[in-house]
Amino acid sequence: MPRDLILGTAGHIDHGKTSLVKALTGIDCDRLPEEKARGITIDIGFATLDLPSPGGREEPGYRLGIVDVPGHERFIKNMLAGATGIDLVVLIVAADDSIMPQTREHLEILKLLGLRHGVIALTKCDLVDETTREVVELEIRDLVQGSFLENAPIIRTSAHTGLGIDELKSAIAAICDTFSRSPSAGARAPAALAEGDRLNANWFRLPIDRSFTVPGHGTIVTGSVLAGSVRVGDEVEWLPKGRIVRVRSMQNHDQPVEEVHRGMRAAINLAGVDHHDVIRGQEIATPGYLKPSRVVTVRLHCLREMKRPIKHRLPVRFHVGTSEIMGAVSLLDCDTIEPGGWGLAQIFFEEPATTTWGQPFVIRGSSATLTIGGGQVLQPVAKKIRRRHLESLQRIEQLWTGDPKQRALLVAWFGGYTGFTQADLVRDANLAPAQALEIIQTLRDEKRLVTVMLQAGRQVTLHADVVSELDERILSALGRLHEEFPLMTSHDRQKVQAQLDYIGDDALIHAEVERLLKTKRLTGDLRRIARADFKPKLSANLRKLKDKVVEAYHAAGFQPPEPSSFAAQAGGNAANLKDLFDVCVAEGFLVHVTGETYLHGEVEADMRKRVSDRLATGPGATVAEIRDLLGTTRKFAVPFCEYLDRIGLTKREGDLRVSGTPGAVVN
Numbered sequence: 001m002p003r004d005l006i007l008g009t010a011g012h013i014d015h016g017k018t019s020l021v022k023a024l025t026g027i028d029c030d031r032l033p034e035e036k037a038r039g040i041t042i043d044i045g046f047a048t049l050d051l052p053s054p055g056g057r058e059e060p061g062y063r064l065g066i067v068d069v070p071g072h073e074r075f076i077k078n079m080l081a082g083a084t085g086i087d088l089v090v091l092i093v094a095a096d097d098s099i100m101p102q103t104r105e106h107l108e109i110l111k112l113l114g115l116r117h118g119v120i121a122l123t124k125c126d127l128v129d130e131t132t133r134e135v136v137e138l139e140i141r142d143l144v145q146g147s148f149l150e151n152a153p154i155i156r157t158s159a160h161t162g163l164g165i166d167e168l169k170s171a172i173a174a175i176c177d178t179f180s181r182s183p184s185a186g187a188r189a190p191a192a193l194a195e196g197d198r199l200n201a202n203w204f205r206l207p208i209d210r211s212f213t214v215p216g217h218g219t220i221v222t223g224s225v226l227a228g229s230v231r232v233g234d235e236v237e238w239l240p241k242g243r244i245v246r247v248r249s250m251q252n253h254d255q256p257v258e259e260v261h262r263g264m265r266a267a268i269n270l271a272g273v274d275h276h277d278v279i280r281g282q283e284i285a286t287p288g289y290l291k292p293s294r295v296v297t298v299r300l301h302c303l304r305e306m307k308r309p310i311k312h313r314l315p316v317r318f319h320v321g322t323s324e325i326m327g328a329v330s331l332l333d334c335d336t337i338e339p340g341g342w343g344l345a346q347i348f349f350e351e352p353a354t355t356t357w358g359q360p361f362v363i364r365g366s367s368a369t370l371t372i373g374g375g376q377v378l379q380p381v382a383k384k385i386r387r388r389h390l391e392s393l394q395r396i397e398q399l400w401t402g403d404p405k406q407r408a409l410l411v412a413w414f415g416g417y418t419g420f421t422q423a424d425l426v427r428d429a430n431l432a433p434a435q436a437l438e439i440i441q442t443l444r445d446e447k448r449l450v451t452v453m454l455q456a457g458r459q460v461t462l463h464a465d466v467v468s469e470l471d472e473r474i475l476s477a478l479g480r481l482h483e484e485f486p487l488m489t490s491h492d493r494q495k496v497q498a499q500l501d502y503i504g505d506d507a508l509i510h511a512e513v514e515r516l517l518k519t520k521r522l523t524g525d526l527r528r529i530a531r532a533d534f535k536p537k538l539s540a541n542l543r544k545l546k547d548k549v550v551e552a553y554h555a556a557g558f559q560p561p562e563p564s565s566f567a568a569q570a571g572g573n574a575a576n577l578k579d580l581f582d583v584c585v586a587e588g589f590l591v592h593v594t595g596e597t598y599l600h601g602e603v604e605a606d607m608r609k610r611v612s613d614r615l616a617t618g619p620g621a622t623v624a625e626i627r628d629l630l631g632t633t634r635k636f637a638v639p640f641c642e643y644l645d646r647i648g649l650t651k652r653e654g655d656l657r658v659s660g661t662p663g664a665v666v667n
Contacts, residue, residue: 002050002060002061002062002063003060003061003062003063003176003179003263004062004063004064004065004252004261004262004263004264005062005063005064005065005087005088005176005179005263006064006065006066006067006085006086006087006088006224006263006264006265007049007064007065007066007067007086007087007088007089007090007172008066008067008069008082008083008086008088008089008090009021009066009067009068009069009089009090009092010069010079010083010089010090010091010092010106010107010109010110011091011092011093011094011102011103011106012093012094012097012100012101012102012103012106013070013102014094014097015092015093015094015097015100015103015123015124016092016094016123016124016159017068017069017092018045018068019123019159019160020090020092020121020123020157020159020168021045021047021066021068022047022159023157023159023162023165024047024049024066024165024168024169025047025048025049025066027047027048028045029045029046029047029066029068043070043078044067044068044069044070044078044079044081044082044209044210045067045068046065046066046067046068046222046265047066047068048063048064048065048066048253048265049063049064049066049169049172050062050063050064051063051064051169051172051173051176052173053173053177054170054173054174054177061173062173062176063253064172064176065224065252065253065263065264065265067082067083067086067224067265068082069082069083069106076102076105076109076364076368076371077317077319077324077368079106079109080109080319080324080362081209081280081281081319081321081322081323081324082209083109083110083113084207084209084223084224084226084321084322085207085223085224085225085226086115086224087117087179087263088115088117088118088119088172088175088176089110089115089117089118089119090118090119090120090121090168090172091103091106091107091110091118091119091120091121091144091149091152092120092121092123093120093121093122093123093136093140094122094123094124095122095123095124095125095127095128095132095133095136095156096124096127096128096132097124098135098136098139099136099139099140099143103143104143104305105371107143107144107147107149108303108305108371109362109371109374110148111147111148112301112360112361112362112371112373112374112375113360113362113374114360114376115148116148117148117175117178117179118148118149118152118175119152119153119155119168119171119172119175120140120144120149120152120153120154120155121154121155121157121164121168122136122137122140122154122155122156122157123157123158123159124158124159124160125156125157125158125163125164126158126160126161126163133156137154140154141154153171155167155168155171202228202229202432202433203227203228203285203286203289203426203433204225204227204228204229204230204234204236204284204285204286204289205225205226205227205228205283205284205285205286205289205290205356206221206223206224206225206226206230206266206268206283206284206285207223207224207226207281207282207283207321207322207323208221208222208223208278208279208280208281208282208283208284208322209222209223209224209280209322210222210223210280211275211278211279211280212275213275214269217248217249217269218248218269218270218271218273218275219269219270219273219274219275219278220267220268220269220270221267221268221270221273221278221284222265222266222267222268223265223266223322224264224265224266225260225261225262225263225264225265225266226262226321227262228261228262228286229259229260229261229262230247230250230259230260230268230286231247231258231259232247232248232249232250232258232259233246233247234246234247235247235287236270236284236285236286236287237284237285237286237287237288237289237290238270238273238282238283238284239282239283239284239285239290239292239354240282240292240351240352240353240354241277241282242292244287245270245271245272245273245284246270246271246272247268247269247270247271248269248270248271249268249269250266250267250268250269251266251267252264252265252266252267253265268284270284280322280323281321281322281323281324281325282323283321283354285354288421288423289423289426289427290354290356290380290427291354291380291381291423291427292352292353292354293349293352293353293354293355293380293381293382294348294349294351294352294353295346295347295348295349295381295382295383295384296346296347296349296353296355296377296378296379296380296381296382297332297344297345297346297377297378297379297382297385297396298344298345298346298347298361298375298376298377298378299342299343299344299345299375299376299378299400300329300331300337300342300343300344300345300363300373300374300375301337301341301342301373301374301375302337302338302339302340302341302342302372302373303339303340303371303372303373304339304340305339306339306372306373307339308339309336309337309338309339309341310329310331310336310337310343310372310373311329311331311335311336312329312330312331312335312336313328313329313330314328314329314372315327315328315329315366316328316329316347316363316364316365316366316372317363317364317365317366317368318347318349318353318361318362318363319361319362319363319364320353320355320359320360320361320362320377321354321355321359323353323354325349325350325351325353326349326350326351326366327347327348327349327350328347328348329345329346329347329363330345330346330347330348330387331343331344331345331387332344332345332346332385332387332388332389332392332393332396333387333388333393337373342375344378344393344396344397346382346384346385347363354380355377355380356377356380356427356428356430357377357378357379357380357399357407357427357428357429357430358376358377358378358430359376359377359380360374360375360376361374361375361376361377362374376400378396378399378400379396379399379414379428380427380428381424381427381428382414383414395410395413395414398410404429404430404431404435404439405439405442405443407428407429407430407431408425408429408431408436408439408440408443409443409448409449409463410429411424411425411428411429412443412449412461412462412463412466413463413465413466415462415463415466416466417462417466417470417503417504417505417508418460418504418505419460419461419462420461422436422437422440425439425440440461444461447464448463448464449461449462449463449464450462450463450464450467452467452508452511452512452515453511454507454508454510454511455507455510455511458507460505460508467512470503470508470509470512471512471516471521473500473503474496474500474509474512474513474516474522475516475521475522475531477496477499477500478491478496478522478529478530478531478534479531479534480499481495481496481499482530482531482534485579485582485583485586486536486537486579487536487537487538487542487576487579487580487582487583488536488579488582488583488586488587489530489536489538489583489586489587490523490524490528490529490530490586490587491528491529491530491586492527492528492586493510493513493524493526493527493528493529496513496529497509497510513529517529520532528586528587536583538583539573541571541573542573542576542580545566545569545570545573545580546580546583546584548566548569549566549580549581549584549590550584550589550590550600552566553589553590553598553599553600553603554600554602554603556600557600557603557631557632558599558603558607558630558631558632558636558640559632559633559636560597560598560599560600560603560636562596563577563578563581563596563598564577564596581598584598585598588601589601591604593639593640593643594639594642594643595639597636597639607630607640607644608644608647608649610629610630611626611629611630611644611649611650611657612649612659614626614629615650615657615658615659616659619656619658620653620656620657620658621656621657622655622656622657623637623638623641623655623657624637626640626641626657641657644657644660645657645660648660
């Protein structure tokens with residue numbers, strides 16, 4: 001079975017790219033009527049070329065999907081879409097024209113996209129003499145010096161006479177032979193991605209470069225398979241729409257196939273998709289793999305040939321995959337990136353982009369007349385990062401240089417309190433699905449990741465530093481409450497949680513409080529908690545006074561004393577009476593009714609039960625009737641009724657109190 005690779009063309013307009021592809025394959029890639037009429041390539045075209053293994057070896061050869069790109073400067077956008085996913089390139093230079101502007105620009109784009117393999121074709125050699133051919137070859141060598149094509153062979157060709165066509169095929173086959181790859185894993189050109197593509201073989205991704213309809217079949221999308229594989233009948237996610245759709249049928253080079261994989265051109269028939277809703281730049285992928293984002297973090301390079309640096313907030317056209325998206329550059333570690341330099345940046349998009357870690361991109365000016373630079377994606381799904389925030393920048397730099405475990409830890413750290421998933425590690429750390437699970441378990445064993453069990457069987461895995469930070473925030477929140485209420489032995493959980501609402505996950509806070517209780521850094525129960533190292537500043541005299549207050553309110557029933565009546569007993573602690581009553585309320589011994597009116601907790605529960613039972617057997621009750629029911633005076637009956645209204649046990653209708661909110665608690 002032949003091994004699949006994608007071959008791309010590059011070069012200036014009218015240098016014979018399409019004619020050379022036709023000479024190699026017999027296929028004319030110019031399919032549009034306008035292309036035929038004008039004699040120039042406007043959009044990307046496609047062909048296929050089968051090559052035997054070099055040297056006559058009895059091994060499977062190579063099946064090349066060829067992507068022919070336009071050379072005109074107005075169609076660089078289409079050239080960039082066509083260059084997505086190519087494994088090797090033929091840089092084409094016409095012998096009668098030599099190096100031209102788009103020769104240089106295409107080469108720069110190929111370098112930015114991380115291409116590592118290619119051959120150079122000198123076309124139209126039948127139109128010039130030997131001296132001219134030699135001069136042009138010297139100019140080409142000077143152009144490609146220091147690039148991935150520095151040592152590439154230059155093959156003299158003529159599509160008109162057939163000169164060099166067989167030699168070019170042999171040179172291409174020899175380059176294909178340098179790829180060491182399995183049938184299901186694509187040989188990705190960028191060095192940074194080579195390992196990841198091998199590992200990610202079973203998670204599929206295809207950027208869409210074309211769509212059309214076939215009568216009786218429906219919508220067909222085409223593209224170069226960037227990663228993984230997919231079979232007929234599989235479900236894929238259509239992005240950025242986020243819809244799950246089914247693969248109805250597929251073709252590779254006009255032949256029906258049951259499966260396509262990395263390195264293949266694919267035409268995929270999608271069920272339930274309207275052709276008019278599909279545009280170039282969208283993608284189909286394994287469900288859950290990719291996540292559209294309006295912000296990405298990148299390492300950004302400014303081309304050496306630029307006359308001006310890249311500035312903060314520069315508007316750009318961001319080319320990634322087959323998409324072109326308007327965005328703005330936010331430089332993180334500098335004010336400008338000088339020509340030839342690198343920097344860290346975030347790109348803020350007008351529309352969501354789907355990317356993966358290490359994916360190469362190109363940026364062009366907002367007017368689409370100039371290629372400015374490019375780089376690699378570090379965070380496909382990013383939050384805004386403060387400029388010159390040292391800790392964040394150090395970790396972002398490690399995202400590029402770190403090993404797989406280090407990248408996984410960094411993804412977890414940036415995930416913060418929301419944690420991360422296996423898909424996050426595949427997408428954001430360039431790990432294989434199985435490798436991601438293995439690394440998660442290893443990091444758990446090393447205590448560098450912590451899995452927190454939430455309610456309803458949910459769980460979230462967090463970076464150990466994030467868990468430590470959450471612990472400190474919980475302890476600090478309690479510490480502030482302890483400082484504010486030094487006599488209070490514990491605090492209501494809800495009050496503590498209210499200080500941590502920015503965390504955004506009450507279940508996580510609850511679970512972490514439970515873990516702190518188990519590790520004895522907190523004390524308490526389901527209702528109230530305190531720091532284990534907190535000692536209430538309640539003197540022996542105040543403790544005795546508290547006991548007397550609680551006993552007095554219990555004995556007084558529905559005719560409670562006033563707090564000021566304890567001033568004489570408090571003596572020198574009279575100034576602390578308010579705090580003492582707060583302690584009694586916080587600990588559940590007293591209930592604050594209103595103003596200076598308190599009830600013992602058991603008495604308040606008895607009041608709710610009596611009133612509830614009374615209203616359940618009659619049309620309602622007046623204040624006087626409730627006064628008599630409780631055996632108190634009007635002085636207390638009125639605030640008691642207002643309190644019952646507030647807690648929802650009763651509601652006022654004219655002069656009567658009737659049952660209030662259904663489900664009001666009655667002990």
